[in-house]
Amino acid sequence: MLIAVFSLTTLGLVLGLLLGYASRRLAVEGNALVEEIQAILPGSQCGQCGFPGCAGAAQALADGNAPITLCPPGGREVVSALSAKLGIEVNLADVAETMPMTAEVREELCIGCTRCYKVCPTDAIMGAAKHIHAVFREACTACGKCVEACPTEALALHPAPITLQSWYWHKPEERMAA
Amino acid sequence: MSQYLLLLLSTALVNNVVLVKFLGLCPFMGISKKVDTAISMGLATTFVMTMASASCWMLEHWLLAPLGIEYLRILVYILVIAAVVQFTEMVVRKTNPSLYQVLGIYLPLITTNCAVLGIPLLTTQEHLPFVAGLLYGFGSAVGFSLVLALFAGLRERLALAQVPSVFVGAPVGFITASLLALAFMGFAGLVSH
Numbered sequence: 001m002l003i004a005v006f007s008l009t010t011l012g013l014v015l016g017l018l019l020g021y022a023s024r025r026l027a028v029e030g031n032a033l034v035e036e037i038q039a040i041l042p043g044s045q046c047g048q049c050g051f052p053g054c055a056g057a058a059q060a061l062a063d064g065n066a067p068i069t070l071c072p073p074g075g076r077e078v079v080s081a082l083s084a085k086l087g088i089e090v091n092l093a094d095v096a097e098t099m100p101m102t103a104e105v106r107e108e109l110c111i112g113c114t115r116c117y118k119v120c121p122t123d124a125i126m127g128a129a130k131h132i133h134a135v136f137r138e139a140c141t142a143c144g145k146c147v148e149a150c151p152t153e154a155l156a157l158h159p160a161p162i163t164l165q166s167w168y169w170h171k172p173e174e175r176m177a178a
Numbered sequence: 179m180s181q182y183l184l185l186l187l188s189t190a191l192v193n194n195v196v197l198v199k200f201l202g203l204c205p206f207m208g209i210s211k212k213v214d215t216a217i218s219m220g221l222a223t224t225f226v227m228t229m230a231s232a233s234c235w236m237l238e239h240w241l242l243a244p245l246g247i248e249y250l251r252i253l254v255y256i257l258v259i260a261a262v263v264q265f266t267e268m269v270v271r272k273t274n275p276s277l278y279q280v281l282g283i284y285l286p287l288i289t290t291n292c293a294v295l296g297i298p299l300l301t302t303q304e305h306l307p308f309v310a311g312l313l314y315g316f317g318s319a320v321g322f323s324l325v326l327a328l329f330a331g332l333r334e335r336l337a338l339a340q341v342p343s344v345f346v347g348a349p350v351g352f353i354t355a356s357l358l359a360l361a362f363m364g365f366a367g368l369v370s371h
Binding site: 004007008011015026 | 269
């Protein structure tokens with residue numbers, strides 16, 4: 001019994017020390033910034049940013065190929081940490097809204113110019129020239145490209161309306177401890 | 179010499195670790211969609227399996243058997259295999275970054291490959307001497323890589339084949355695997371006494 005405990009503990013310790021030493025000795029001098037950014041990101045490898053995992057996203061951020069608002073699950077916290085790390089100013093008020101959004105067309109302003117239609121990456125906008133456009137809510141990912149493209153500011157992002165398909169029971173409200 | 183050759187042949191083909199012993203089926207089905215990744219996975223597994231066989235043999239004969247604590251075998255083997263995999267990852271990352279890119283996530287995955295644990299356990303069970311045990315591990319790993327590469331090639335062709343819609347994807351993969359296993363049963367008559 002004691003021998004078993006002792007030998008297994010020793011084995012674990014020896015292997016741990018060996019691995020620790022090896023990790024120091026064989027450390028790869030990669031880009032330190034990439035590792036720091038990766039430490040900020042959630043590390044859940046969800047891929048919602050379009051990169052293969054948080055390591056890829058960190059690499060793209062360090063290269064300046066991705067906006068610091070790329071991480072949907074990270075929310076405001078990650079964006080503010082990234083903006084502090086990379087020195088990129090970002091309006092946190094835009095990030096704060098974490099509820100699902102969709103683009104919506106204000107029909108009285110739409111002139112049917114099809115500019116939003118052309119920039120939409122998910123083909124979520126239907127319409128034709130000189131016809132009022134409309135947004136397919138199911139296809140819209142709220143990327144905001146149409147909002148920038150619209151010359152009459154007819155497009156804006158709004159919280160997605162709650163339908164029978166998207167409604168869910170709310171979590172119990174957290175009570176503040178006294 | 180011929181004895182070692184026979185051992186290699188026997189472990190790689192006749193007693194194939196995947197198709198005859200049914201070990202390591204998870205990577206066999208999981209990482210066999212592309213030949214390139216299958217070969218990289220096979221290489222990494224070969225290396226780890228050989229290393230694991232060697233280190234587990236040493237532990238078995240120099241630590242577990244002298245102290246009479248053979249009942250800790252599985253625990254100790256898992257510990258050693260995990261450490262070997264970690265160490266391999268570090269060495270590969272340091273010495274060959276391009277290989278590290280290729281192997282990528284597959285290296286840590288090997289820890290959970292049951293064949294890597296199963297082969298040292300079988301080696302111990304059969305009381306093989308060191309060199310034979312090493313060859314047993316190496317031969318099994320070669321068999322694993324061979325089957326993985328073969329199966330990946332088959333699945334690449336399957337992706338283009340017209341399969342009844344019910345069977346598309348995993349089902350036809352399983353059927354192919356069973357046919358491959360049948361084919362490998364033919365090797366049982368390869369070595370006659």
